[in-house]
Amino acid sequence: MNIHQSPLRDHLAAEYVLGTLRGGARRRFEQLLPAHPSLRQTVTDWERRINRLATASPSAPPPAIWRELERRLFPAPPRRSWWDSLALWRGLAITSVLVAAIALTPQLATSPPEANLPFATIRGKQREVLWMVTLADDGRLHVSNPRAMAMPPEQRCLLWLKTGDTPPVMLGVLPDDGGVRTLAMPAGMGQPARGELWVTMQPMVPNPQPPTQPLYQTRWQTL
């Protein structure tokens, strides 16, 4: 089977999208996709055509599906005794300072909370977007890699936070497969949406040393 032969490739892509390519052939075809961009393009073209059929017969889903989906994707934070929580007292202290600040600064009081959604875009040499980083309300970072990257073997891209003169702190491994990852902030990290984000490329080792130079760097922005 010569996959590079164009009519065959087109035909296999069509049958794959329609669902009539089955068993071993389907699996082999799927294995070829990651390494063959033009084959992926052929599949994309067929998906665009064939999936126009998808709109034919709507049916209201049971409400329980949405509730279950919400519970699965957005689990409530674990409950504990509120008076045990240092965060609560710290939060109250911060809130009272904020309330005082807002009371003294009328224009701040009018801006909605979403207006301060920190995000950062990490661009490559040709200004192409390599990663989008957003800081969620729960303090975690959501990183998306819009396009899968061809990485050298055994190498990973790491994300670091560089503030002031202190060495950068590692935030985690960046996705390079065109996907999305959520990175937890390291404990004790105060206000992460300050400073610069650094990206390095290096082999995977247990405790990587903080870099002195980034491969890419960017600053936080707010919406």
Added chain:
Amino acid sequence: MASRDSLADLLARCALHDRRAFEMLYQQAAPTLYGLLLKLTRDRELAADLLQEGFARVWQRAGDYRPQLGQPLAWLGSIVRHLAIDRLRRGEQRQRTELDDSGWALVADDGPGPEDRLHAEHGDAALARCLEMLDPEPRRAVFLAYYEGLTHDLIARRLDRPLGTVKAWVRRSLQRLKTCLGET
């Protein structure tokens, strides 16, 4: 009441992890995708399970959507269909013959054919016109593959035609659809 945001806008906002946009996306797209999954699986429980799985994937991958990939609904459809086909083929079991009463009612209620609905409800007149150009039996073979997830041999059994004939029908129908729809 805010105007209905386009699905493409909602997907873009989901990529930034906007939960409200995700809920609106679900409200707008879930009925179409659930309908598609019901047809494919003929099993309400499995369809519900796959719809949830599909939307979880959409939440994680909303940033992958590009207009070149087609209409947002078609892109969402391809996500849930791949999930459904993988699940149905895993073991190739026809567990969907176990239908409850409402499931049977759903199968029996053919109502207007898919092409009529495409035309009437979604205005995809171009697709409806291209489907009309296919001969009835080859068109039925394509529908059985798309809406019921049947393989060539199961289509052949259902239509009581030789396997080779069905394969040729599907192949020729796909090429005719491609030519008819053009490269837009």
